[in-house]
Structure formats: C-alpha cells, structure tokens
Amino acid sequence: MKLYRIIALLVFTAFSVSAQQKISIDEIYMGAFRPKGMDELQSLKNTNQYTVLNASRATRSMQIDLYDFATLEKVSTLVDNRDFAELANGIDSYTFSSDEKMLLIANNSNQIFRHSFTADFFIYDIASKKLTKMAEQVQEPVFSPDGKKVAFAKENNLYVYDLASAKTTQLTFDGKKNAVINGITDWVYEEEFAFVRAFDWSADGSKIAYIRFDESQVPEFSMNRYGQDLYPSVETFKYPKAGEKNSEVSLHLIDLKTNADSEVKLGNYNDFYIPRIKWTNDANLLSVQVINRHQDNLDLIFVDGTTGKPTVILNEKDKAYIDITDNLTFLKDNSFIWTSEKDGFNHIYLYSKSGKLINQLTKGNWEVTAYYGLDEKSKTVFYQSTENGSINRDVYRIGLDGKNKKRLSPATGTNAGTFSPNFQYFINSFSSATVPPTYTLNDSKTGNTIKTIVSNEALSEKLKKYDLPLKEFFMLKTEKGNELNAWIIKPKDFDATKKYPVFMYQYSGPGSQQVNNEWHANDDYWFMMLTQMGYVVACVDGRGTGFRGAEFKKVTQKQLGKYELEDQIDAAKVIGGYNYVDKDRMGIFGWSFGGFMSSNCILKGGNTFKMAIAVAPVTSWRFYDSIYTERYMQTPQENAAGYDDNSPLTFAKKLQGKFLLIHGSGDDNVHVQNSMRLIDALVNANKQFDWAIYPDKNHGIYGGYTRIQLYNKMTNFIKENL
Template identity: 70%
Template sequence: MNHKLLSFVLFLLSMVVFAQQKITVESIYRGAFRTQDMDELHSLKKSNQYTVLNFNQAAQSTQIDLYDFASLQKIATIIDSNNHKDMPAIDGYTFDSDEKKLLLACNSSPIYRHSFTADYYLYDISKKELTKLFDLQIQEPTFSPDGSKIAFAKENNLYVYDIASKTTTQITADGKKNAIINGICDWVYEEEFAFVRAFDWSSDSKKIAFIRFDESEVPEFSMTVFNQQLYPEVETFKYPKAGEKNSQVSLHIFDLVSKDSKMVDLSNYSDFYIARMKWTNDANVLSAQVLNRHQNNLDLLFIDGSSAAKKVVLNEKDKAYIDVTDNLTFLKDNSFIWTSEKDGFNHIYYYDKTGKLKNQVTKGNWEITKFYGFDEKTNTVFYQSTENGSINRGVYKTGLNGKNKVALSNELGTNEATFSPNFDYYIRAFSSVNQPTTYTLNEVKSAKELKVIENNAALANRLKEFNLPTKEFFVLKTEKGNELNAWIIKPKDFDSANKYPVFMTQYSGPGSQQVANQWNSVDDYWYMMLSQQGYIVVCADGRGTGFKGAEFKKVTQLQLGKYEVEDQIDAAKVIGNYPFVDKTRIGIFGWSYGGFMASNCILKGNDIFKIAIAVAPVINWRYYDSVYTERYMQTPQENPSGYDDNSPINFASKLKGKYLLIHGTADDNVHVQNSMEMMNALIKANKQFDSQIYPDCNHGIYGGMTRIQLFNKMTNFIQENL
C-alpha cells in the first residue's frame, strides 16, 4: 500500500472514531464528565491535619479519613460505616472543639434548599464508641464549645442534650408548624439569607442565643403533591411574597445555668430582619446584624449576654442595598474584620472592638470574593479576589495593615484555597477553561507547590477523544457602549465562510456571574454538544451581574429586567452582525432568573430572537419572595411601574417566535403559578407556545431520568425551530 493511500485510510479511520465520540445528553447527565473532587474536606484546628469523606466503591461504605497536611499521607480512617452494621452511609459530619467526638448525619431528608432532617450518631473517636442519639430525625445539632452538650432543633423547638448524663433539656415549648419557629430559619430566611441554624453557643458554653420566628401572619402558599396517589396531598407553607407580611422576628438569650431566657429589646426597629447573629470571642457579648426591610441600612449590634442591653457598633448605608456575608471575623481582643462595598468595590476593613475603623486592608478597582481567615501569629489576612480580572480568581495574603501583599496563586483561572490550622500550608484547587480542577499542596511561606493531590488527568485524556471545541473569552461592546464579559463556543469544524445559528445562554441575576475562567459545568457539555450539531453558543454577562464593582452591579435597582434585557438584545444584535452568523436564527435560554430574562427577550426583542426556552421562570416579581425581590425592587406598593414594565405577562401579545415554557409543580422557590400565569397571558393573546410540566419536581427539576428527558426535550426544540 502506498503512503498516500495509507494516509487516506488512516484519515477515514480517524473520522470514524471521531464520529463515534459525540456528546449525548445521556452521557452528560449520567456523570460521564464528572471531575474527581475532595468531598467534605475539613481542616482540623487542633492538629496540622485534615479529613475527607470518602466513598469506598468496592466495599460500598463511607469513611472519614485523616490526612497530614505536610505530607498528604493518610494517617488513619477515623470511622468506616462498614464497621458499624446498624449505621447507614454517612452524609456529613462535624467535630467538637477538641476534635475528639464526631456528629454523623445519616439518612438525610431534605426540606428546602439548605435545610434537612437526619438521623444523628455520636462517635467518640478515642473510645471508638458509636451512639445513636435519638429515635427520630432532628435538625442542626451543634456541639457546645466545651464539648459537653449538643443543642438541636426538633419540630420548631430547641433542645440541649447533655452527653455525660444522656439527658435532654427543652429550651422552648411554643414551636408550631406554620406559626412559631425557634432557632431554625423560616423559608425566606433560608433561601435568601442562606442560613438554617438560627441559634449559637456562647464561648463559655453557658448561654444559647436564638432567633424566634413568628410567621403566624405570613400568607400561606399551597402546592399539590401528586406522588402517584389516588388522592394527591396538599403541602402548605408560609411564603411572604413581595409587599406581604414577613415573620416577626425576635432575639433571645437562654442561660443554661439559671434556665432564664431574656429577649433583646429591638422595639426601636420596625419591619426588620435579623440577617446574622453570632457570639463574639467575649463570652458575654453577642453580635447581631439588623437590616431594615429595604435592606439599605444595616446595624451591627453588640449585646450584653447578661442584661440583653444593646449598642450599635457599626452602621452601613447604601443607596441600593447591602449584601449580607459571613465574613465578620472576631480577633482575640474582639476587634473585628468586616467586608464592605462602601468605596464602590468589595474590600476588607478592620475595626476595633468599639467599631472604630482602624484600617482599610484592601483597596483597588477589584473585588474580594472570599475571605479565608486571619493568622494572629503573623497578623496576616488571607483572601480570594478578582485582581487578575473579573472572570478570574486569585488567592492572596496581606498584612492586617494592608502591606506586604503576596500572591499565593500564579495561574490565570479560578484559584481557591483550604488552609491548614496554623496557616503553614494550603490545598489549592485550580481550574480554568482549559484545565480540569487540580488539587495541590502548597506552602504558605513561599507559595511553592509541594505535591499534586489530584489533577483529573484521566478525565482530560478521555475528553481528547471527543475533540471538543474551546470556550473563547472576549469583551462584547454594545452599540450603547456597554462592555460585557462574554464567551463563545464555535463548532470544531468552524468555517468563517458559513452562516451559523446562535444559541445564547445567560442567567443575568444581580451579582451573578456566568462568564468565568473555570472548568466546565455540567451544562457546558450540553453547549458543546450543540456546537457539535452546528450551533454557535454565546454567553454574555450584562449589567447587574457581579464582580465588576457596585456601580455596574446595582444599576438595575428598582428596574429588574430593564437593563439586563437591553443588554441581551444589544448583544444579540452585535453577534448577529458577525459575518459568520445567520441573524435570523438566534435563540436564547435561561433558568429561574434566566428564564425571566429569556421570556422578556423573545417578547421585547421579537425581531431579534427566533426561539426562547424559559425554565422555572419568574414571570412577575409580585409572585416572588419578599427578601430577594424587595432588596432590588422595594415593594410593589412603592414601585408598581418597576414591577409591571418588566413583567413578561404584560407583553405576551408581542410573541412572534417559538417559545418553550418549562416548570416543576413542586417548585417551592419560583412557584409554578408563574408559568401558569404566563400561559394564561399567552392564551388570552391567542399566541401559540410549547410547554412542559414536571409533576412533583422542585426548582432543580431532577431525579431519575428527569434531567435527561428535560435536556433531550430542549435539544429537540432547538433542532426543530432554530
């Protein structure tokens, strides 16, 4: 066989192999491209070690393994579920302060996004004794600082379990479903302030502070749960929509010695939120962050644990809103570290214990994205930021005085860190658009990489078989002059002489980011699958998205869906003018806030977009919860035009293209009511549309074959209409 013929045969063979390596929805959502990660990594405080929750596939067991930071060597298996026949698989775990006992969560049963009940086991590490704590599932069990007790919630009340005597003391007795909740957040706090446990131990283990929620006057929302039963059930829960009554919250301190409970007097506030509460390092000083309903005025309170007297230590105001974080960190003398956007970008500030500003630690036209901690030995602050561009993340350390800054990461992409207790070492997780997540052990002093823990090389090699397209980053400048971070995925056999259809994806919610230099999400493989089918996929982060400063993020205030929709339409116009794009074939997709956006875009941009897919969309902000919506819109009573001028319901008559509307009936977050009202508006306007309802599915629409069916349906819709 001559060389030319041999080359031709090899070429044909390679094309056959390549043709076989097409991405499918089934392979994506069955985990074919999943990275190897370090699950439930806990950095221990008493030793220079860390633990990881591992699943032993061969033995079908879960185990908590102990590793040394300096060597990365596995030292021991603390507990293996296979050695305890009566204990199910371990879902999660927490240590007591001495790291001699473990609380193990098993058989977790989700409630809402973050909350769950579980069976809990107490494990004494030195004695290797395992004890099931109760005969029923509980919430948020938490060790006291001295390790002698466990506080927990059950059926809306708080309890304390004494480990030595095995006795339980009930702290509250008025808890009642859909009326009173003690120590656990109501639905809207959990969803929008992102915490569940609303109680905390004082550092001397003598007091417990907790928030009480009186939700008796909060309007109820009911969902039908079909569950393949002859008679469906109705699930009813409290859900305050924009402008409606919220829970009345109060702050209480329970003294375990005297059994006395005091309520903190917050009568000078009206219609307020207790967005955070935690004890300071002073065992008799409790901190609380009180936020007004507009969420543009925040008081940091210090409260006397004995008298419950309070004082305002710090006040922050903003013309738009204040983001609540968990970055408040107390030093030994009760001075504290705080993050704020008050100079236009999110930065770190240092205050003394009276609330007097000592120093702005970080400065510049970039954002702090994570606060990792403070090393009191060296007076050093550790953080993650966007100093290398808003789509990247770097890890840094700097003095508390803001001097001697050192980069602890040098690769451009997304860098994260887990530090050892003594801040001598850190495990760096790095990924970029071209590099699957890599875990390495690094030394803090030199920032030197000591060892690779996991580099996902097997996944990287497997992906070579698919000859995937690359995600290219660029800055898209609209005709109005707005500069938007964007990425584009072109077919691997892209030919600039051809005209391609374009499928746009976005989320666009306040402070969000979809254009980031990090490894593929699961959905990225779907976009690449579409590119294999001849589509160009584009994503642009419009105004209102995050990490480019407060002005860019907060421009959408009082007008959610105005500037964001303008930017997506304007971006589509720019893309449509590319010589290789068929401007008559541009579609747009989004989920949740992104579904709200996709719906608006095909209506207000009906001469630009040919199709739109909206999954679980907010259709009118009047239907969404109070905390999120009013943060950006105030109430419907105060800002009716802001709600109505940007609601897809009011523009249904403008529909020209193909529109697919998707929702789950058990969505406790964005209620299916939104899609039903959108359908109603389209029917009244005599507009044809497509829809898909998923029985008993929540906001995530998953379980069994659900995701596969969903993404196949969307793929078919794109193929048939774009």
C-alpha cells in the first residue's frame, strides 16, 4: 500500500511537471498571449454612444463601429475600409468633429518620434458616406468648433482647409527644418511634455493660438542610418542636452478673418517653457501654462484674445518640481478643475475663474492618478486613484463639494473608466496579476456591473496548459528601514529547501511604477519563462518611484541614481537572505533608466550582483535632454557633482561581475553615444564584458525578429552567467 502511494505520487509529480507547457520567446514576442481589447475606444459627446475600431483578419478589413452605451448593441458601422479604395491599406486612427457628423481618418501613417507622425488624412461625412482626401502626409489635423474647417501642420507651418470650397490657406510662412516650427512641438517638448499639437481653436472658431519654436540656436545631434544602401545616410535633428540652449518659444494668435498673426507678450519670463495652451469656454480667453527652466514655478495665465493682455490666475511652487498634466478642465462659468501635489499627494482642486480656491475635492495619503470628467448636472467629479493601495487603481466619484465619495470599481486590481456623455454609464477596463483584461458596462451611480463586453476567456483557457506561476506582492523592508513595494515570481515546482538564483528587474525612474497589480506585459511572460528554467524573479520599486506621495517620489532630487541604487542593493541583500535564495547568484536587468540603474548596480554593487543586463541605458545625465534631466537634476553647470557622482562612466574600473550592454544605433531618445562612452571607459579599464548594437533600431529595439533575437541573447546570457 505504501509502495503504491509512492509510485502514484511519483507518477503524479512527473505528470504535473510535464503538464506545464514551456513558454517560448517566439510566442511571447510574436503576440501569442496578446489579450483582446477595445481599440480606439471613444465616447461620443452628443449621443449616449461610443465607437470602436474593429479589425477582422479573416476579411482583412477595418471598421469604425458605433455602439449604444445602454444596451452595448451595435448601432451601425460608420466606416468600412473595404468600401473605399483610398482606405484599402487600413484605418490608423480617427477623430470626430464637434457635432460628430464628420470624421477625420488617418492612414499611411509614418512615425517621426515617439508620439509624432505624418499621415494621409480624409474627411468622411457620416450621413452622405462621402470620403474626401484632405491632404497627404500632414500632422495633427483638427476640426474647427463649427466643423467647417480643419487646421493642420505640414513641414513646420500651419494651414487651414475649408470644407465647402476645398481650399487650403497657409497661415505661417517661416517654418523650416531645424530652425523654426509653428504649431508642432520640438523633439524635447514632444518627449518630455508628451504633446505634439501646439495649436488650438478658440471656442467660436475665429482664432487659432499656437506656440512657435525657434530652435535655430539648439545644438544638433546626428545619427548614422545604415540602411541597405552602399553609403549610410545621416539624420540630423535639434536635441537640447542638459544645460544647453533650448528652443526659444513664443505664443501667437491668428485672427482668421484677416489671417493677421500677433505675438502675445506673456510677461517678464526668461528661459521658460510653455507646456500647455488651451482655450477656455470664453471664446476670447486663452489659458496658458508657463513654467521656469527649473520647473519648480508654474503660472497659469489667462490671455485676452483681443488685446493679448496676460493675467496670472494661479501660481504654483514646489521645492523640487511640478508635473504637467492634462487635467485642467473649465466649467461653464470658466471656474476650473486643477490637480496638484501641493499637500504632499496629488489631489483635485476647484478654483473660481479668477483663480480663487473654492474647494479641495479629494484629500488623503493617496494619489489621484487620472481625472475623467465632471457631470455639471449632478455636480459630480469622476476620477481614478490609489486609495485602495498604491499598487491598485480604482474608479471613484465625488461631489464638487468634496462629499459623497464612492468607489465605483468592484474588483481589486487596475481599473480605468471611459464614461458615457451623460455620465450615466462607464466602460470599466479591469485586470489584475491573476485576471486578464475585462471590459464591462457599469452604472456610474452605484458602480454595479451591468454587462460584460470583453472577457478574454479564450486567453485564460489557453494559458491553463502553461500552468503559470503567480506574481506575489509584498512590502519589502530594507535594513535602513525603507518600506518598498515588491513582487516575486517563484518556479511553479518551488521547493523551499532548495537554493535558487534570483534575477531582479527594475526601472526606478522618477514617478514610475513596475510593482502594480495588473495583467502581464510581454516581459512578465519572459520572467515566467525564466522561472521555468529554475530562476526566481523579483522586482522592487525603490525611492523615487511614484504613487506614494511627493516626499517618497522627490527624495532623489539633484542626485538621480543615489537612493535608487541604495534601495536596489539593499533589497537584493534582503532577498539574498531568504532561506531559498543563493545570494551568490543574483542578477539585475533594466531598460533606459532601468539600464542606467542596472549598470550602476554591477559597477557599484559588484559584491551583491553576479551579473547585469543594461538595455539602452543613460550612462551620464550630461548626455540626456534638458527638460527631463534638469527637472530632477538642475543643470550640469549648477550640479556637476550630482551628474558625475552617480554616472556609470565614473565607476567603469569597478566592474567585477558579468555585464551585457545593449543599444540601438538609431535611438533618438537615449543616444547610442551613452553606451559607446561606457564601452570606451570599460575597455580603457581593461574590463571584459559583452555588448550588442542593433543597427538603426530606436529606443524600443524592435521590428521583424529583433525582439526575438534580443530576448534569446539575454536569456542565453542569464543561463551562462547566473
């Protein structure tokens, strides 16, 4: 009997291990585990409906479909690309006119930088089903408020297209590559203030406000493009590194009756940024945000559209820096919603049109992470926050008086809301570390789920054969007493009596978060694949990361890489002390800021880490752009020690463990110069290490089989050295 039990146990164990199908890198990065979603989901404003861009592989078609919020039933197909030869190669994106009777449709898109692209744009009349080509390879077209015109940018100038006459009028004339840009942001604004369209229609359509960028004095950066031709080409663009000259920006108003262009004199500002412009509900009043170069003093200014007179409505100061958001929302009377960290956590405030504080709507030791909108009829604000734990996100509503707050998302994890125009319903997208993305229709008063839209049951069923390990969340306390969010993934056949090597992953950048309760990204599947090979994988969000208050986030000010490095080394020591961990076999990996960190970890924490992989790392903040770097470090002229004391270049001679350094030669963001300088420093220190340069690949290092080759390379390096 006892022998039978042992044999049965052995058979069951063998079956369990063999039943766990191995994950492959090909599957991960060819999209085998990609969940279903709701692409280009847009809530309409005039009817209780929403649209989704649906694609069918079977018919090789794309449709913009209209749905009813109340029933989730499909009302109609607004556009089917099969009906128009001009759209034969698909629909890339779309936007509505304000009356929602017309669409601007983009196709043949060509990426420029992270957010910017040019495309062919078509105007589609929904009622007549007429498609009209507006322009080829232009940027950021937007309907006028009355839907009769479209403003757009092309080759650094602004234009207006008149729908009735099909006539295009040029508004600015001095745009020139690497010299002057009108109405479109320069590289550093796009990357660090996260917007491209730097022009806006007034509420009555009589004026266009725009930002002009004179980048003629900004230093140029050049990259070789190797391509397939006999000789490489050179791409040159303006890139202001820390401490160097920025674009000189100015604000302009165009009167569309006369096409007269006038510059707005904002005040006595020197070396400043204009990170946002937005017309208020008053057709003659423009809001402008102006922030100083240190980004610790921001003015919200109202500009009179007739006289150009500026009035500072609100001033905000911070001992470190101020984050720019898109949360500014004007009510009918031009009072406005504003979010701020001024009490130590990001919260929602209501101000009068004169800038007088009416009320702080949300309060507490938690962060508002998204502002969804205001139902003026019921005087209710809808938002997302971390009130249910910093690794979670929930949807809430609260009155304009700060009362009657209610959590509307029922499940714990990451929730986000898309609200119907009357705020009666919202589509809640939810996922957690154990539940793939689901989309449900919910009631905005109670939060109750009415109906499931997308559930990803097929993905859940598919993943059963892989028997994936769970991501365990916990609070890690370092020897210095710092409490840090963390997760750990153990092999499915984990045996606490064994000693496992540990592979740590982190990003660590200011305000970032890697320890969050949501469904797997591609790298999570890779980490789980590593556990199938016998590794434990862990991640720790150290000081400087986000969603735990301003003090926790901004402690790294003026010395990026100091406390973040301390916390990764201290966390590794804690994890290395676990009974099941082999503390002599610990590695670390990171990309971009994370590559900066993993480089420092192997150079300055060689006694802790046996190996490290750094992908596209910053190796000196002197090489990175002005807006991002100076926000946290000020300029190199002001803070030389902060730049050099935490630079991997300074510590190349300390390399002890195994190091793999990876970069794309076409990285316009973190230039390959960073890795080349570190390679040079390591060679001159006579250190052995491994490195790979991916020709013409940008910061994401992808395209074709690139990701598969890259992740196989990293996997092999881990297997050989950890």
